[in-house]
Amino acid sequence: MKITDAQVIVTAPGRNYVTLKLVTDDGVVGYGDATLNGRELAVAAYLTEHVLPLLAGRDASRIGDTWQYLYKGAYWRRGPVTMTAISAVDQALWDIKGKVAGLPVHELLGGKAREALTVYGHASGADVDGLLADVARHLELGYTAVRVQAKIPGMDSTYGTHTGAQIYEPASGALPTEETWNTAAYLDFVPAMMKRVRDEFGYGFHLLHDVHHRLTPIEAARLGGALEPYRLFWLEDATPAEDQEAFRLIRSHTVTPLAVGEVFNTIWDCRQLISERLIDYIRTPVTHAGGISHVRRIMDLADLYGVRSGCHGPGDISPIGMAANLHLDLAIPNFGIQEYMGHRDPAGEVFDWGYRYEGGMLWLSDRPGLGVEVDEEAARRYPYDPKYLPVARLADGGMHDW
Incomplete structure (x- = not known):
C-alpha cells in the first residue's frame, strides 16, 4: 500500500485551516490537520516543499517508521511548524490504516x-x-x-x-x-x-x-x-x-x-x-x-x-x-x-x-x-484569509506574554 499522491488544502470556512490529504495506490484517502493559528502558511510551505516529496512511494502502513523518518531525518527537530507538519502526516496515516481495516482509529x-x-x-x-x-x-x-x-x-x-x-x-x-x-x-x-x-x-x-x-x-x-x-x-x-x-x-x-x-x-x-x-x-x-x-x-x-x-x-x-x-x-x-x-x-x-x-x-x-471527510469543492469556496493573533504590552509599552 504505497502513497501515490499528497496535497495540502488551505481553506478558511470561518477561520483558516490547513489539511493534508494522502492517497494510496488502491485509492484510500487519509486526512490530517496541519493548522497552526497565525502561522498556517509556514506549515503549508513546510509540508509542500520539504515533506511531500519524501512521501511518494512510501508504505502507508508503516506509521512509526515514517514518523521517525520525518523527525530524525530533518536534523533540525522539534518546534511548532515541524511538529505540526509531522502530526498531519501521522493523522493521515492513521486515518488510512483505520479505513483499510474498516475500524475507527480508537479500535x-x-x-x-x-x-x-x-x-x-x-x-x-x-x-x-x-x-x-x-x-x-x-x-x-x-x-x-x-x-x-x-x-x-x-x-x-x-x-x-x-x-x-x-x-x-x-x-x-x-x-x-x-x-x-x-x-x-x-x-x-x-x-x-x-x-x-x-x-x-x-x-x-x-x-x-x-x-x-x-x-x-x-x-x-x-x-x-x-x-x-x-x-x-x-x-x-x-x-x-x-x-x-x-x-x-x-x-x-x-x-x-x-x-x-x-x-x-x-x-x-x-x-x-x-x-x-x-x-x-x-x-x-x-x-x-x-x-x-x-x-x-x-x-x-x-x-x-x-x-x-x-x-x-x-x-x-x-x-x-x-x-x-x-x-x-x-x-x-x-x-x-x-x-x-x-x-x-x-x-x-x-x-x-x-x-x-x-x-x-x-x-x-x-x-x-x-471519521472526518473533506469536501474539496467547498474548501475552494473559502480562500485563505490572513489573520494574526494579538500581542500584549504593558502600560509603559513593554512587551508582555499574550
Whole structure:
C-alpha cells in the first residue's frame, strides 16, 4: 500500500485551516490537520516543499517508521511548524490504516477505555453579569465543566471573552492587534469573579480558568492560593510554559490543580513537569505535537506519574485534529477532560465529522479511520484569509506574554 499522491488544502470556512490529504495506490484517502493559528502558511510551505516529496512511494502502513523518518531525518527537530507538519502526516496515516481495516482509529489503539468524553465549554462575558448568564447557558446545555473568563474593568480587552455570536476567535486583521495588560488588576479581579460564579451556581460543576501564560511564578502562586476556596478543576497556563522549573515554586504554595502544555510540541517539553509531578493535567494536542503516535507516548509517560490528559481543543484545530484527539482520548487510561469549543460557521460545509456533543460529553461514531471527510469543492469556496493573533504590552509599552 504505497502513497501515490499528497496535497495540502488551505481553506478558511470561518477561520483558516490547513489539511493534508494522502492517497494510496488502491485509492484510500487519509486526512490530517496541519493548522497552526497565525502561522498556517509556514506549515503549508513546510509540508509542500520539504515533506511531500519524501512521501511518494512510501508504505502507508508503516506509521512509526515514517514518523521517525520525518523527525530524525530533518536534523533540525522539534518546534511548532515541524511538529505540526509531522502530526498531519501521522493523522493521515492513521486515518488510512483505520479505513483499510474498516475500524475507527480508537479500535486500533486498543479499543474504548470509556464510552464518551467529558468536555468543558467556554463561558465568558463583557462583565461578570454577562459571564454569569453565559455560565447559566452552558449548564442548561448540559456541560458539567465550564471555563470562565470575563473582561477586566479598566482594560480595553481581555483574553478569552466573546465578541459576537460565533465562538471565540482571537485571530483578526492583516497585522496583530495590540492589547494592554495589567497584572495587578487581573489578580484583584479573578478571585472576585470566581466568588460570584460559585455564589450564583454552587459547587455542582467543574470550574476552570486560563491565565494564558501571563504571570510570574510568585504571582501565579498567589493567585492559586486565592482561588483555593472556589475549588477549581484547574488553573491553566499560569506562567510562560518554557520555564518548567517555575512550576516547582507554584506547586509549593498552592493546592489548586495546575494544567499546561498547549504550546508544547514534544515529550521533552513536558518531561520534567510530568516526572516531578509539578502539574496535574497535560494539555499537549495531537495537532501540534507530532500526531497520535507521539502524543500517545506523552500520555503513557503522564500515566506513570498520575498526570491526566486535558488536551487543547479550540476552534483553531480543525474537526480532523479534534477527531484525532478524541480517538486517543477514548483509548488512553488517564483521560482527564477535553476542551471543546466547536467550530465557526461555515466549517460544516467543508468538514463532515463523526462526533457529536450530548449531555456534557462528546460521542464518537463508528466511522472507519478518524471519521472526518473533506469536501474539496467547498474548501475552494473559502480562500485563505490572513489573520494574526494579538500581542500584549504593558502600560509603559513593554512587551508582555499574550
